[in-house]
Amino acid sequence: MDIPENVQEQLNQFQQVQQQAQSIAIQKQNLTLQLNESKKALDELSKTDDDAEVYKTAGPLLIKTTKAESEADLKDKIEMYEIRQKTIDKQEKRITSKLEELQSSLQTAMNQMQ
Template identity: 80%
Template sequence: MEMPENIQEQLNQFQQAQQQAQSIAMQKQNLTIQLNESKKALDELSKIEDDQDVFKTAGPLLIKTTKADSEADLKDSIEMLEIREKTINKQEKRINDKLEELQTSLQSAMTQLQQPQ
């Protein structure tokens, strides 16, 4: 039995939404790792004396900087990552809602398709 075109289109939309959900989940995971690393670095930075040498990476180089500059950079980075995290969470909610809607619609269409005419 061949599937009607509208059901095939819904199925394609569902598969695309699943791929988007996977992509968002990977982005969220990477973002969480970056955020945790930045928070850990800021915590470690707070443990050193103000006059101790601090180095940061710039590509393959280590550059000497001040503790205050490093703290400011890390705080800015954390703030940006947290904003990105909120955006990713909103995207994740939207795509999950869309997936639920598509799944319900597909199940209903398939049920109707299986009923005797």
């Protein structure tokens, strides 16, 4: 049985949106890891003395810095990650909605073919 061209186009679109959903899921997972890592680092930093030696990475180098500077950097990173997380959550909702819409449309088309 041949699949009509419009149904084939819908199948292709569904696969593309599925790939986008997978990509977003990977981005979200990576972002969650970075956010948790930064929060843990900030928590550990808060346990150190104000005059403790603190180093940060800059590519392959470790550079001596102050506790206050490191705290500010980590807080900025956490804020940026949280904003990015909200954006990814919105994208995920849109993609999920689009997938559900396409799935329903494909189901209807397949039922009509039978």
